[in-house]
Every structure is written in C-alpha cells, then in structure tokens.
Amino acid sequence: MKWRIMAALMSFSLIVLVVQDIPLYNFMQANQHEQVQTSLQRDAFVIAGRAQSALWTGSADATAFLDRTSRAYRDAGGARVVVVDKTGLAIVTSDDDQTALGSDYSTRLEVADALTGTIASGERFSTTLNEDLMYVAVPVLNGADVIGAVRLTYPAKVVDDAVDGQLRMLGIIAVSTLILAGIIGYIIAASLNRRLRLLETATQKLAEGDLSIRADESSGPSEIRALSSSFNQMAQRLNVLIEQQRRFAADASHQLRTPLTALRLRLERASDLISEDPKAAAQRLRAAETEVDRLAAIVEGLLLLSRTESSTAPAETVDLAVVARERVEHWQPLAKEHGVTVRFEGPAHAVGLAIRTAPEQVIDNFVDNALGVSPPGSRIIIRVVDGVTVNVSVLDEGPGLSEEDCARAFDRFWRATSDNQGSGLGLAIVSRLMFASGGSARLEPRSPRGLCAIAVFPGSK
Ligand SMILES: Nc1ncnc2c1ncn2[C@@H]1O[C@H](COP(=O)(O)OP(=O)(O)OP(=O)(O)O)[C@@H](O)[C@H]1O
Ligand SMILES: [Mg+2]
Numbered sequence: 001m002k003w004r005i006m007a008a009l010m011s012f013s014l015i016v017l018v019v020q021d022i023p024l025y026n027f028m029q030a031n032q033h034e035q036v037q038t039s040l041q042r043d044a045f046v047i048a049g050r051a052q053s054a055l056w057t058g059s060a061d062a063t064a065f066l067d068r069t070s071r072a073y074r075d076a077g078g079a080r081v082v083v084v085d086k087t088g089l090a091i092v093t094s095d096d097d098q099t100a101l102g103s104d105y106s107t108r109l110e111v112a113d114a115l116t117g118t119i120a121s122g123e124r125f126s127t128t129l130n131e132d133l134m135y136v137a138v139p140v141l142n143g144a145d146v147i148g149a150v151r152l153t154y155p156a157k158v159v160d161d162a163v164d165g166q167l168r169m170l171g172i173i174a175v176s177t178l179i180l181a182g183i184i185g186y187i188i189a190a191s192l193n194r195r196l197r198l199l200e201t202a203t204q205k206l207a208e209g210d211l212s213i214r215a216d217e218s219s220g221p222s223e224i225r226a227l228s229s230s231f232n233q234m235a236q237r238l239n240v241l242i243e244q245q246r247r248f249a250a251d252a253s254h255q256l257r258t259p260l261t262a263l264r265l266r267l268e269r270a271s272d273l274i275s276e277d278p279k280a281a282a283q284r285l286r287a288a289e290t291e292v293d294r295l296a297a298i299v300e301g302l303l304l305l306s307r308t309e310s311s312t313a314p315a316e317t318v319d320l321a322v323v324a325r326e327r328v329e330h331w332q333p334l335a336k337e338h339g340v341t342v343r344f345e346g347p348a349h350a351v352g353l354a355i356r357t358a359p360e361q362v363i364d365n366f367v368d369n370a371l372g373v374s375p376p377g378s379r380i381i382i383r384v385v386d387g388v389t390v391n392v393s394v395l396d397e398g399p400g401l402s403e404e405d406c407a408r409a410f411d412r413f414w415r416a417t418s419d420n421q422g423s424g425l426g427l428a429i430v431s432r433l434m435f436a437s438g439g440s441a442r443l444e445p446r447s448p449r450g451l452c453a454i455a456v457f458p459g460s461k
C-alpha cells in the first residue's frame with residue numbers, strides 16, 4: 001500500500017509541475033526575447049546617433065570612431081553591428097575580419113526597410129550564418145533624409161540557451177519537489193500501513209478467540225483512532241455477550257439438573273403405581289406437573305435476566321403513580337382469594353425515568369413475593385413517594401427477612417427456604433431492570449413485622 005500512496009503522490013506532483021512549468025517556460029522565453037529586442041532597438045538608436053557624422057561627412061576619423069564603438073559594443077553585449085550607407089553598402093562592421101566591409105546589405109529585408117525610414121525588428125533564419133537571428137535595423141537620419149542604416153543582429157540561440165539554463169534550474173527544483181513528495185508520501189504511507197497492520201493483527205487475534213485483545217486508540221491519525229475505538233467497543237460488547245451466554249448456559253444446566261432428576265423420579269414412581277394405586281399415581285403426576293411449572297419459570301426467568309443484561313434501551317419518562325395504581329387493580333382479585341388487601345398510597349402523579357415496562361415488572365415481582373408470604377387478613381401497601389427520586393415501595397406484614405438476607409435476596413437463585421416454589425430469580429431481575437433504568441432496589445425489614453421492598457427511580461427534573 002505504501003508504494004501505491006507514494007506513486008500516487010509523485011504522479012500528482014508531476015502533473016502539477018508539468019501543468020505549471022510548460023506555460024512558465026513559454027512565458028519566460030517570450031519575455032526574454034522581448035527584452036533583448038527592446039535593448040537591441042535602444043542600442044541601435046544610440047549607434048545610429050554616432051554613425052550620423054561618419055555617414056554625413058565621410059571623415060576617416062568619424063568612421064574610425066564608429067568602428068571602435070561598434071567593436072566595443074560587440075565585446076560588451078555580443079550583438080553584431082553593421083552600419084550601411086544610403087545605398088546599403090557596409091561602411092563599418094564589428095567583425096574582426098573586414099571581409100564584410102563594402103558588401104551590399106540592401107538585399108537584407110530589414111536593411112531595405114530601414115533605408116526607407118522605418119524601424120525593422122524581428123527574428124529570421126540567416127542562410128549566411130545558418131542559424132536563427134534576432135535583428136533590429138534603424139535608419140540614420142540627417143534631418144528628414146535617410147543617410148544610412150544601423151543593423152544589430154543577435155543569435156537567437158544565445159537567448160534560448162539562457163532560458164534553457166533557467167529551465168534546467170526549474171527542472172532541478174521540480175525533481176527535488178518530486179523526490180520530496182515521494183519521501184513524504186512514503187513516510188505517511190508507512191505509518192498508516194503500520195497502524196493498519198496492528199489493527200489487522202488485533203482483528204485476527206479476536207477472530208481466533210482472544211477476547212481480551214484491544215487496539216491502540218491513543219496514537220495515529222484520527223480516522224485510525226476512531227476505527228480502533230469502534231473495534232475496542234465491538235470487542236468489549238462481544239466479551240459481555242459471550243460472558244452472558246456462558247453464564248446463562250452454566251446457570252441453566254446447574255439449576256435445571258435437580259428439578260429434572262426430581263421430575264424423573266416422580267414420573268417413574270407414578271408409572272410404577274399406575275396399575276396398583278391409581279390415586280397415588282395421580283398425586284405423583286400432579287407433583288410432577290408442579291415441578292414442570294417450576295422448571296418453566298426457571299427457564300423463563302433466566303431468559304428474561306439474560307435479555308435485561310444485554311438491553312441497551314434508553315430510560316423514558318413514566319408516571320409511576322399511574323403505573324402503581326394500575327398494578328393495584330391488577331393484583332386485587334388474586335389478593336382477595338388469599339384474604340389479603342392491596343392498597344395504593346401516594347400522589348396522583350409522580351413522573352420518573354425508567355426503561356420500558358421496568359416499573360410494571362418491578363412492582364409485580366415485589367407484590368408476587370409479598371403475596372407469597374402475607375398471612376390472610378394482612379395488608380399489602382404500594383406506596384409512591386415523589387421527591388428528587390421517585391420511590392416505589394411494596395410493604396407487607398409477612399415474616400420479613402433479616403438485614404443480612406435482605407442483601408442476599410438479590411443474588412440469583414437465592415431463596416430463604418427451599419420449600420418456596422419460586423425460582424429465586426425475581427429480585428435479580430428487579431435489580432438489573434433498576435440498574436438499566438438508572439436507579440436501584442433494596443429490601444428493608446419492617447417493625448414489628450414484615451418487609452419493605454423499595455425501588456428508587458431517577459426523577460425526571
Ligand atoms: N416480601 C418478602 N418477605 C419475605 N421473604 C422474601 C420477600 N421477598 C423475597 N423474599 C425472599 O427472597 C427470595 C428471593 O426472592 P426472588 O423474588 O428473587 O425469588 P423467588 O420469589 O423465590 O422466585 P421468583 O420470583 O423467581 O419466582 C425469596 O425466595 C424469599 O425467600
Ligand atoms: Mg419472587
């Protein structure tokens with residue numbers, strides 16, 4: 001991957017450099033040519049000024065002076081100077097050999113133009129020199145008369161070479177930029193690659209069953225850190241879920257083993273007795289039925305507990321006074337059968353926070369327990385107290401529990417006596433539901449007798 005990122009960065013940089021440098025080169029070249037043309041023109045006029053007296057008077061001194069000026073100019077700037085008289089014959093050149101002196105330059109277009117009084121400048125191929133030339137030709141005037149012309153020529157190659165030199169410099173910068181982009185790309189990619197590899201290793205270990213593995217969330221780019229954090233959350237959740245499943249399986253096998261053995265014994269006895277003593281057999285079968293009901297309750301309780309543990313439902317506002325009154329209505333007929341009265345105490349409304357159906361399940365568990373221990377003629381009170389929290393209590397007049405047992409009653413499968421038909425899961429479920437709602441549950445002994453089961457729900461304010 002790192003090579004791909006590096007190549008991508010380098011290609012991108014290359015495209016940027018090409019797109020940027022080609023127009024830049026063209027601009028530089030045009031600019032350089034223009035500058036040379038301008039200075040050639042300026043110099044041509046200066047030399048034309050000096051050529052005036054040599055052309056007009058034809059004096060040897062003036063011609064010699066012009067000759068020296070031309071050579072000095074050539075030596076300083078490199079341009080070749082040719083001064084012609086009005087017929088186009090060269091009277092001075094800056095050449096070292098004097099072979100061109102007296103040659104007819106009127107055949108050169110720019111010289112012909114200058115002799116008509118116009119300024120000619122441009123670039124053309126010189127067949128004599130076999131190269132591109134930049135030229136400027138200006139007329140030498142005496143008043144309104146053209147008495148000659150000055151032509152300056154400069155090899156275009158010299159200008160182009162200068163631009164090429166600059167381009168080479170640009171090229172070096174471009175290559176350095178490319179190499180730098182490559183190195184930076186490689187460093188970034190290598191670091192990304194290393195972190196992804198670590199994450200990949202962690203994923204592999206998790207897949208192999210190592211649930212304790214965690215990815216490093218503390219360093220690296222934010223995207224990788226977010227990915228590591230999500231991975232860790234997933235691993236954590238997986239851990240919790242697997243632990244729940246394991247506990248469920250362990251609890252179920254442990255708790256179901258004894259009632260199943262008892263059930264088998266009862267059924268065996270019933271089958272032995274069925275022909276000799278059908279009445280006794282029927283009794284055994286009824287006992288077996290009760291055992292089956294208990295088994296079903298245990299399985300249901302375990303499933304409910306497991307679901308509550310993995311629930312991530314949010315707490316919602318609920319009027320706990322309304323729910324409590326409704327539960328009183330619900331339990332009334334069954335309580336009556338036991339000769340027990342159920343009463344509500346509290347305000348008309350008390351809004352608290354709870355996960356859905358938690359208040360109903362909690363009150364039902366409390367009342368179910370209370371009803372199981374309430375002697376006939378006693379009272380069960382469902383009391384709601386609205387404050388910072390909303391407390392829902394179920395008070396009975398049964399045998400109660402010691403302080404110690406009040407705390408243990410929330411343990412899974414704990415029962416004060418084994419002749420109790422319950423599964424011992426009701427209060428464990430209450431505890432989980434209250435925890436998920438952001439509240440808590442506890443038992444308190446009542447004086448002189450009885451028990452107070454309290455559920456504390458968070459207030460909604
Ligand atoms: N109001 C109460 N008075 C006296 N003992 C109680 C009271 N409530 C609960 N207990 C004791 O606490 C134990 C655990 O209660 P819990 O509700 O968890 O289980 P359970 O009632 O036995 O079974 P389940 O509710 O699962 O059917 C009970 O078996 C009982 O011994
Ligand atoms: Mg119970």
